[in-house]
Structures are given as C-alpha cells and as structure tokens.
Amino acid sequence: MKVASLTPTFGSIIEADQSTNLCDVSSSDVIEQFTKTGAVLLRGFGLEGDQFTDFSERFGSEFLINGNTTRETVSTDRKTQTVNSGTGLIPPHAEMAYSPFRPDILWFQCLTPASGGGATFLCDGEHIWNRMKPAMRSIFEDQKIKYIFPNLNYQWLSLFIGKDCDGPSIGTTLASIPGLVYMVNSDQTITIEYSISAINRTKYGAAEAFANSVIVEETSSHFEDGTPIPQSLRLELFALACQRAFYLKWHPGDILMVDNSRIMHGREPFGDNSRRIHVRLCRVAGF
Numbered sequence: 001m002k003v004a005s006l007t008p009t010f011g012s013i014i015e016a017d018q019s020t021n022l023c024d025v026s027s028s029d030v031i032e033q034f035t036k037t038g039a040v041l042l043r044g045f046g047l048e049g050d051q052f053t054d055f056s057e058r059f060g061s062e063f064l065i066n067g068n069t070t071r072e073t074v075s076t077d078r079k080t081q082t083v084n085s086g087t088g089l090i091p092p093h094a095e096m097a098y099s100p101f102r103p104d105i106l107w108f109q110c111l112t113p114a115s116g117g118g119a120t121f122l123c124d125g126e127h128i129w130n131r132m133k134p135a136m137r138s139i140f141e142d143q144k145i146k147y148i149f150p151n152l153n154y155q156w157l158s159l160f161i162g163k164d165c166d167g168p169s170i171g172t173t174l175a176s177i178p179g180l181v182y183m184v185n186s187d188q189t190i191t192i193e194y195s196i197s198a199i200n201r202t203k204y205g206a207a208e209a210f211a212n213s214v215i216v217e218e219t220s221s222h223f224e225d226g227t228p229i230p231q232s233l234r235l236e237l238f239a240l241a242c243q244r245a246f247y248l249k250w251h252p253g254d255i256l257m258v259d260n261s262r263i264m265h266g267r268e269p270f271g272d273n274s275r276r277i278h279v280r281l282c283r284v285a286g287f
Contacts (some may be wrong), residue, residue, distance in 0.1 A: 001025065003033065007246045010124045010263065012037045016044035022051050022255075027058050030257070031287050035204040038262045039122055041248070042255040052109045052255060052278065053080060059257075060282030064103050064162030066096070074278060083108070083267070083277045090267040092123045092241045093216035095260050095281060098147040100177050100194065101162045103281035104203060106258040106265070111276040113250035118270030120248045120277075123241040125209030125262050129199060131240065132210065139233075140198040144179075144224040145214060147196075151189040160192065162281065195224050203261040203284075211264050215241065250277070 002015045012033035014025065022045040034040045045051075053075065057063075063079040072082040084090060096102040108120065129137070149160065157165050161173065170190070174182045179195040198212045214221050214229060215237050222228050241264060248256065258265060 003029070006037070006039060006041055009127060009244070010037050011039040011041065011122065011246060013041045013043060016042075016046070021045065022047065022055055025055075031059070034257055034259065035287070038124065038202075038204075038259040040257040042257070043251055043253070045253060045255070047109070047253045047255070052107070053280070055255065056105075056107045056257075056280050056282065059285055059287070060105060060107075060280075061285035062283045064096075064101065064281040064283075065164070066159060066162070066279075066281060068159055071279075080278055080280050083279050087118075087270050087273060087275075089269045091216045091238055092121065092245070092264040092266040093213045094125070094211040094264050096160075096162065097211065097213040097260075098149075098194065098217055098220060099160050099162070100180065100196075101160070103162070103260055104284045105282050106256075106260050107280040107282070108254075108256040108258070109278040110250040110252060110254040110256075111278065112252060112274055114270035114272065114275035116271050117268045118250070118275045119268045120250070120256070121242070121245040121266050121268065122248065122258070123245045123264040123266070125200075125211030125264055126202065126207050127244055128237075128241055128264075129208050129210040131243070136233075136236070140210070144195045145198045145212065145229075146222045146224045146226065147192075147194045147213070147217065147220050148222055148226075149192045149194075149220055151185060151187075151191060153189050157190060200261060203259065207262075209262050210237075211260070211262055216266075250275075 001020050004013050006013045065078050070085040074080050095106050181193045183191045202209050215234050
C-alpha cells in the first residue's frame with residue numbers, strides 16, 4: 001500500500017498495490033491518518049459484496065439513517081443509502097449540522113462516477129475559520145445560529161434525528177437536548193428550533209472550525225434572534241469555502257472517510273444521471 005497526502009493541508013490517500021485487499025488494511029493506520037488529516041481516500045481496492053459495509057463497521061458504533069426522501073435505500077437495514085438525487089450543485093456543508101445528532105464520520109463509496117463533472121468537493125473548516133476576515137468572524141462569534149424547522153411530520157423528524165421515531169418517544173428525546181425548543185402543533189406536526197454556534201471544536205485536536213449547514217440551509221438557518229442570514233453573506237462564505245477546496249474526481253471503487261466535525265463537503269453539478277455514490281453515516285467506536 002502507498003500512503004500520501006490528499007492535499008497540502010488536509011486529507012490522506014491510501015492506494016492499493018497489486019496484492020492488497022481492503023480487509024488487509026490496518027484499522028490503526030486508517031485511524032492515524034483520519035485523526036491527523038480529517039479525510040482518508042482509499043483507492044484501488046476492487047470492492048466486492050459487502051466490503052464497504054464491513055469496512056465502515058470497523059470504525060462505527062452507531063449508523064444513522066438520513067430521512068431525505070430523495071435518497072434511495074440500498075441495504076436491508078436501510079443504513080446504506082444513495083446520496084441526494086439530481087444533478088445540480090450542492091453547496092458545502094457538514095452533514096446534519098442542523099441537528100444535535102450529526103454523525104462523526106461520513107462514508108462514501110463510488111460505484112459509478114459521472115461522465116463529466118460531479119466531483120465531490122471537500123472544504124477544511126479549520127482553514128475557513130482561520131482565513132475568515134475579522135468582521136465576518138465577529139458575526140459568528142457574537143451570536144449563535146438558529147435552525148428553524150416548522151411543521152415537521154414524523155417522516156421529516158427522522159431526517160432531523162437520524163433514525164425512525166414515533167410520537168410517544170420523540171418528546172422525551174427532544175426535551176433533553178440543550179439549545180433545542182420544540183412545539184407540538186394542533187395538526188400534530190412538530191416545530192423545532194435548534195440553536196448552536198456556527199464554530200465548533202473538531203473531534204480530533206479540538207481546533208476551531210467553521211463546519212456547519214449555514215450555506216446550504218437557505219430557509220432554515222437564522223441568527224439566534226430569528227433574523228434570516230442574508231444571501232450576500234452565504235455567497236461570501238461559499239466563495240471562501242471554495243478558495244482552497246479539494247475537488248475529488250471519483251474512480252469506481254473509491255471509498256472516502258470524512259471527519260464531519262472538521263470537513264464540509266458538497267457536489268459539483270454534472271450532465272447525466274449515471275453517477276452512483278453510496279453513503280453511510282456513523283458515530284465513532286472508541287477512538
């Protein structure tokens with residue numbers, strides 16, 4: 001195997017040699033690269049069967065389900081899904097950063113890359129925060145972000161908490177979360193307001209990082225006083241995130257492991273609907 005830097009500032013790539021199988025890859029080597037660099041790309045391992053699931057389960061203690069209805073479920077336990085459907089741009093974001101249940105690790109597996117475009121871009125939240133102008137930094141230092149989700153039914157509640165939920169248990173779950181306020185509406189839908197800093201501490205190294213859902217959540221993200229975040233500010237943040245982004249041109253069989261506390265991700269638009277990427281979301285198991 002060959003281990004190298006993915007970019008000059010973050011990420012690693014582990015490439016197979018002719019005799020290496022994914023099951024031969026050392027978990028400790030992967031963890032070392034992941035915790036130091038924030039992302040690990042495994043390339044050339046010729047995946048077969050359930051190897052993607054088996055490999056990700058070495059590192060995950062709990063796998064979440066994204067309730068987005070544009071995703072297709074591709075495993076019997078519903079924990080392996082396609083990425084969002086469509087061919088359009090998806091701005092940079094940390095997965096489920098609008099929720100206290102956000103996963104620690106994102107896993108991507110490329111079955112079929114797009115014939116043109118369709119790169120997944122990775123943006124280092126530490127770099128974004130360090131490069132941010134003082135005036136913009138002060139905006140996010142002075143007040144938290146509030147994500148507001150009105151009139152959610154139970155199907156969309158699963159998108160917020162990462163697993164199936166029902167009426168009797170959801171109130172107990174939501175009531176225990178700091179920064180979260182919810183209300184049951186007369187039609188039995190639920191309105192949720194969740195306040196959290198736009199700046200988070202990375203899970204490994206405890207550095208400050210701008211890794212959230214502010215850019216992509218156009219309608220739900222507000223300042224803590226309820227004021228909508230201006231589109232001009234979102235665009236400025238988008239430009240800053242893309243200045244040093246890494247654009248991953250997928251190869252069939254690629255696996256990408258992403259630290260969701262540090263690295264935001266997004267998608268380039270592409271011209272046809274042949275692109276096929278699977279995703280799994282998990283919390284870490286013991287490291």
